[in-house]
Amino acid sequence: MAKQQVKSGDRPPGMVDVARVAGVSAQTVSRVLSGHPNVQARTREKVLAAVEQLGYRRNNAARMLSSGRSRTIGVVTLRTTFYSRAALTSGIENAAQTAGYTVSTATTTSLDTAAIEAALSRLADQDVEGVVLAVPLIHTSARIEQFTRSTPTISVDGPRTDTTEVVAVDQALAARKATEHLLNLGHETVWHIAGPEHWLEAASRRDGWRATLEEAGRPVPPPLEGDWSPASGYRNGLLLGRVPEASAVFVASDEMAFGVIRALTELGRRVPEDVSLVSVDDIELAAYCTPPLTTVAQPFARTGELAVAHLLRHIADPAGAIAPESVEPRLVVRASTAPCPGT
Structure with a gap:
């Protein structure tokens, strides 16, 4: 069978691409590639055929999945110098480290849905157990929806999907x-x-x-x-x-x-x-x-900590109810405001 290339510039095919061609979830692809026993033979054949068709090559993280746990969570964020992004990421990393997890960050220079899809594909290749979506998109896509159905996902201030739990400042x-x-x-x-x-x-x-x-x-x-x-x-x-x-x-x-x-x-x-x-x-x-x-x-750092707490709960119980959490902001009065002149 001739190998099919993924039409996304020069990037190699990822686990999400294999899942799309095979008609299964990225999590199922991960199970097949890690030799998980609870996979039907027909499903395994479809996944392996898609791997061959796309020319997909597993990375080191996938090979290390024999335990079934990577103890890694992913973060998708915009590459920027804005203080808010750095403070939020710091809160996520601190909370993850406390819980015994490492963080893999996939940054994107664009808010286009294709760029977000590529970032999610990179994280799927690393077999992250869940993802924090920290990108400020209003719209989502079918591939993002597919990923969030198969992988526990928390959205901080980004795309809302049917299966994405939300933690955000009001x-x-x-x-x-x-x-x-x-x-x-x-x-x-x-x-x-x-x-x-x-x-x-x-x-x-x-x-x-x-x-x-x-x-x-x-x-x-x-x-x-x-x-x-x-x-x-x-x-x-x-x-x-x-x-x-x-x-x-x-x-x-x-x-x-x-x-x-x-x-x-x-x-x-x-x-x-x-x-x-x-x-x-x-x-x-x-x-x-x-x-x-x-x-x-x-409260950027606090929002990041809450996102990790929700994500770990979602990883432990993927079928649990989605419970959005709204974080209340606080007015800090300093010297840049005064009564209207003439009042």
Whole structure:
């Protein structure tokens, strides 16, 4: 039989590819390749035929699976310098180590579903016992769905599937806390500099901000969109700073807020005397900004620890009920907010 190549650039075929061709789960492929006795002969034949067809080569991790346990969990995350990703991963690694597990991280430079599928395939090749999906996608795919049906998976802030358990910070509540704080200071409305539209957490914050204003009967200004970077905050700050009636702004991240404050300062608009500003994250630098940032703190490390706890429970009882957990953010009031001028 001629070998069939996988159409994904130059990457070699993975265990998920074998599972797709054989019409079985990645976990079944793992059982066949490890010589597990509880596999029907017909299923074993299909898997081995798919291995031959694709030219799949097992890696060292698969060969070491004779015990049936790899004591490894996988993490799929975006390759970025953002503080939030690093803090979340640190929480995952600490909790896994405490539980006697190692962590294998598959990073991706793209949020395209094909890139996520490739990352999951790499983890499947290592026979991880479960996976933490820490990628901020709104949409999923059939192959991601297939993987999460066969492998215990926890989603932190990424794609939700029918079989994925979710542990996440309530981003809509974070936006509500920020917006209500500014309204309570007497501001007529609150402008918003959002994160990228295709990030789930950015969309949730934008929705929470808009809902809070609408419930209060306040006008809803058109949101501005950034990309989480200080540079995008600076660009949007130059726009917002030229709107005389803008006295309050909710910025979707601390790092963007740094850029906004610089832009406002260059335009001669003082924070908080002229414009009050609230952001999200509470990274370590937030308290040392000028002025110190009022922000909604996200417990990144705690979220990572909870994700591991849920994942280990799911590994121990794959048939157990899926129980999402929402982590409540906390408003930290500092010097970047003040009563509206004239109130």
